[in-house]
Amino acid sequence: MRSAILLPGILALALVAPAANAQEGQGDVVYVPTPQVVVDEMLRMAKVGPGDYVIDLGSGDGRIVITAAKKHGARGFGVDLDTYLLKLANSTAKKEGVAERAHFIEQNLFETDLSPATVVTSYLLPEMNEKLRPKLLTLKPGTRVVAHDYALGEWDPDEERTLLVPEKVVGDPGKSYIFLYVVPARVAGRWESEIAPGGKPVPYQFSFEQNFQYVHGTARVGGRELRLPQFRLAGEQIGFSLAVPAPGGPVAHRFSGRVKGDTIEGTVTVGVGSGQRVMPWKARQTARGEMKTGGAAGTRILAGGRR
Template sequence: MTAARWVRLLVLALALGAVGVGAQAEQAQTSAPAYEPAVGQEGKDVVWVPTPQPLVDKMLDMAEVTPNDYVIDLGSGDGRTVITAAKRGARALGIEYNPDMVALARKNAEREGVAGEAEFVKADLFESDFSRATVITMFLLPDINARLMDKILSLKPGTRIVSNTFPMGDWEPDATARLDSSDGCTGTYCTALLWIVPARVAGTHRVPQGELSLRQPYQKLSGTLRSEGQIVPVEGKVLGERIFLTASGRELHGKMNGKALELN
């Protein structure tokens, strides 16, 4: 055998071997099983347990999600909450640390026909920007909710926050709904909690009724109204920018307009 022929045979053998390796790799990739998350699997901060679909629907109902909203789901998992919000016409973003979950959620959104409205990113909740949200949904543990609370309270007044089952520190919810098997929700996690980010109204305000001094732990208000030489106790609440007060049996309603309190 000549040297030239030997070289040609070697090159041919290497080429055939490369084709075989490529085919094997392609076959392995094609036959690789699709990613399927397991209930209870470990995550960065929590284990994954999906929110039952009836509760997803209830959470979005309580937040009164419309096509005008921008929904951000914290720890979006398989994407069901984001996808449901997108089906209601809202723009929606899921923040998830597990890249396999992010890829799965994107596939689910594409299958459901809302890939253009449902976005998913791989990110850390504590390093993410929520400021565009009008609605935030979550299914996180109480200590995670508590760590996020200051960030959430700094959002625009009126932003709606909905949690599956778990509270947010000592910030009492504005509404609670519990589902059961008659609603199609079974198991432990069938409670929805709603908060509305309150405007900051603590302080002293000059209003048509007199001088109003308010204290404010979260959405609860208390204080005094000084009018015509009399001081009467005041109590009430703030929902977003809307204010509801009672002063000696008299109902007073108003809103925060920037830093000015308008009361009537």
């Protein structure tokens, strides 16, 4: 269980307390700025660069999007309901010379169109993250979501860090938790491909079950059904190993590729050592399955065997 979920409620109390004035934020959570050192680390973990479009949900004084624009050359916007903070954020963006690339608008974060985002950032209450999670999972595969202090519930982060922040007095005083998620491609369902390790094309069929970024399933090769070891998607990158029985002993296969909708393109490495061959691998989806997202119906497959 991640510690931030168990934080004693100082931050939670601060976040649910009614706002007394405009500087305390408006809406479902009050204004608590993310310490700058944490902003820097969030953007570093998300590998934000000039090609990125960053959306901060509940942008406060705008520091996350302004830092992304100023230090990393990214573009983006923030939304908030507090007009004082929005004005402050837009005037800081102007002062810092990044108003062309960073702007702030009055909008409910639950209604924001997130489709342009390559990176989404948040410092929100757990129940808000929970409500946002289904929408975040529909974003383009590879989109990074970085959450400060509160995780996204059942979705395991791809990376998490705890930072010592002596000046932080809310939440777990002196500490900040950062959770990085990469939106996984949707691969649940059946896939067909052909490879020719011995010169003659052989059908390789796969059936994948998916729970968030975790995948398991079976492969059908030469009339045999083989169980695939669990593996993890990294956005649109897929990679897994398979040992195919053969008269001279199992033959190692290493599949790796990029998922683009209903196709996967990549390579398969067959064999080991000097007999190893690398061949193109192209798979086509023939039946779509549902990505599970925890809950009663979900067979949760967790790294390290946790359930």
